């Protein structure tokens with residue numbers, strides 16, 4: 001008997017739900033696409049491309065819309081003999097300095113047999129190579145720097161590229177930059193001279209609402225699933241969950257994919273609302289595990305302290321810092337660690353809040369009490385508990401009784 005057999009009951013083509021699938025149309029972004037098209041129009045007119053800065057939270061269609069428009073731009077430019085467009089797409093996630101971006105650009109303009117290595121050249125030499133490549137290709141060159149905030153402080157390329165022509169570094173090419181970012185604060189961190197040029201035209205993609213998400217999912221689900229396997233409530237529920245959270249199409253699609261996958265793994269014939277709810281819990285657990293991976297042991301203990309206080313006394317929630325801190329000190333001692341001081345400990349609570357694992361509420365008690373923060377767990381307790389069970393220090397902590405008490409108090 002075969003160990004693997006193709007299962008064909010649920011999905012017709014699950015790739016359609018994956019992140020890298022390029023949708024044929026993006027109806028929910030009509031207005032933004034109109035504006036974006038307008039900003040790209042100079043390219044077709046054969047004039048200097050604008051630099052565009054596109055921002056919005058994760059999963060709102062920034063990458064999909066950009067690829068969609070650039071594809072059309074290249075295609076439509078073909079009918080004009082005097083318009084010559086080259087587009088280069090780079091995701092900066094692994095390109096955390098100007099040097100790396102410049103090398104990646106040189107290599108994407110060069111022949112695969114003539115690539116340069118990622119180290120060993122002075123930055124100026126790489127820039128020289130880049131100007132040479134840009135000039136030899138000529139015409140309009142649009143460079144997309146997706147997730148551009150990863151470049152960090154070392155952002156000289158964002159200054160050099162848009163000025164290359166006016167600084168006489170290149171002659172034949174007209175360069176336009178499209179910077180994309182989820183980080184709203186990125187703009188403020190830029191050198192004002194960089195900001196002026198990079199953000200010449202600005203475009204914001206707001207979160208999707210439940211109706212948008214429902215329409216997006218319906219179009220994708222139609223191609224992804226066999227007909228008739230989706231219960232009527234499934235798509236609206238995925239859309240509603242994602243809309244309540246961040247309004248991210250990526251999150252909605254992930255949820256639908258996971259729900260379908262659960263149905264398949266459980267050998268069910270249809271995908272139901274229950275699958276969606278179960279998928280939501282699973283994905284949430286993964287998200288916490290993912291964000292917890294990078295925490296230090298004190299970060300883990302800080303979170304565990306919040307969980308322990310919550311289990312010990314529901315009345316105390318949301319919790320004051322001092323209550324959490326005392327619990328944390330006990331946990332640190334129990335695991336043979338020197339507890340951190342109050343300020344360093346506070347930083348861990350702030351980090352956990354930023355990751356969305358804790359919710360932080362600001363209290364203002366006026367002159368008498370001043371301003372302080374209160375904390376509570378913002379992820380399912382069950383998921384938080386099971387992530388602790390995978391930590392190397394779990395043996396020194398009495399997680400079993402914590403879980404037992406959580407169950408007794410009806411928290412899980």
Ligand code: ADP
Nearest residue numbers: 019023026028058059060061062063064249250
């Ligand atoms: P961002 O770059 O803003 O993080 P993406 O463009 O990668 O988001 O979109 C996330 C996922 O959602 C992708 O799979 C994308 O195809 C899909 N998506 C986003 N907006 C739409 C839309 N309007 N119609 C269809 N699919 C969309």
Ligand code: MG
Nearest residue numbers: 062063064146
């Ligand atoms: Mg993106």
